[in-house]
Amino acid sequence: MKNDNQIFGIRAIIEAIQSGTIIDKVFIQKESQGDLMRELLKSIKSKNINFSYVPVEKLNRMTAMNHQGAVATISPIAFHELEDMIVSTTEQGKMPLFLILDQLSDARNFGAIIRTAECTGVNGIIIQKQGSAPVNGDTVKTSAGAVFNVPICKVDHIKDAIFHLQGSGIKTVAATEKTDQNIYDINFNEPVAIIMGNEERGVNPSVLKVVDEKAKLPMYGTIESLNVSVACGAFLYEVVRQRLV
Structure with missing residues (x-):
């Protein structure tokens, strides 16, 4: 039924x-x-x-x-093909900004990220078919309906998506504390895809090996990490800040 x-x-x-x-x-x-x-x-x-x-x-x-x-x-939405998202963005004359979620598991985090992505002009979100948060009622509600405005693509493997983006001239940047490079040292004023990791383990080590750059947010408190949707917002708004100049 x-x-x-x-x-x-x-x-x-x-x-x-x-x-x-x-x-x-x-x-x-x-x-x-x-x-x-x-x-x-x-x-x-x-x-x-x-x-x-x-x-x-x-x-x-x-x-x-x-x-x-x-x-x-x-699913309340139809999913897009990765190549179609890239071509559509290029044909519209936009500077590509994609978001890759590496097996994010919480539907409410997913929805919050989609909402921020829509507000910051993300051209498409890429998730893995297996192990990712579902697009369900919680996702729709937390996204405030933004899930209907941002193209979402499901891929078999995150690494394959990264290779495809790199082959299309799009730089890939992973958000991770496993680097000495600060987010504010990265040039986002070019075609870019940002990779955010799982709530518990972050970006998969095998994915970190193939990205172009890695970046972290400066942390001054005793807590070692931010909620992934908050961290994602910080990354996306740094992209917005740089592209406004």
């Missing part, structure tokens, strides 16, 4: 996938088995849909209905 932003029940999710419904993520009960569940997993993998195994308690919190061990969230 289906409500405004969820589909619950194995057969209902399979049918939704086959009909072309834009599904953001499927939550599957741990240790679920059976022919129908195997059919669901086959459908999910064939369409490269984000999914995760969760305890039954999480599914019960998501819906009071008979979910049969599977709940899917429906």
Whole structure:
């Protein structure tokens, strides 16, 4: 069965996938088995849909209905292709500004970042298909509707997206404390993509190895890090400041 932003029940999710419904993520009960569940997993993998195994308690919190061990969230938006976002930005004569979120996991952080991205003129947001926060009701609400105004692209691997951007003449800058370089030493007055990391571990070390530059925010308190949405805002507004000159 289906409500405004969820589909619950194995057969209902399979049918939704086959009909072309834009599904953001499927939550599957741990240790679920059976022919129908195997059919669901086959459908999910064939369409490269984000999914995760969760305890039954999480599914019960998501819906009071008979979910049969599977709940899917429906995306409120259509996702864009990376190449289309780059070409569209270039054709409009804009200086590219992209944002890459390396497996950000919290939907409310995601929404807050989208809101700031819209306000600062970000041309597109890139997320990974697996392991990223869902685009759900919390995302829409926290973004204050900005999710409908900023193109969002899902990619198989963040590193591949970085290589594509670099090949298109767009500099990649990772926000990380694992550097001596200050954010205010970076030239953002050129085509650029900023990479923000996961709430707990930051930008993946393998991603840090392939970016063009790394930068950190100066910290003077006893707390070692900022909330990722706050840090992202600081980076984006430094881009705005430099481009206003």
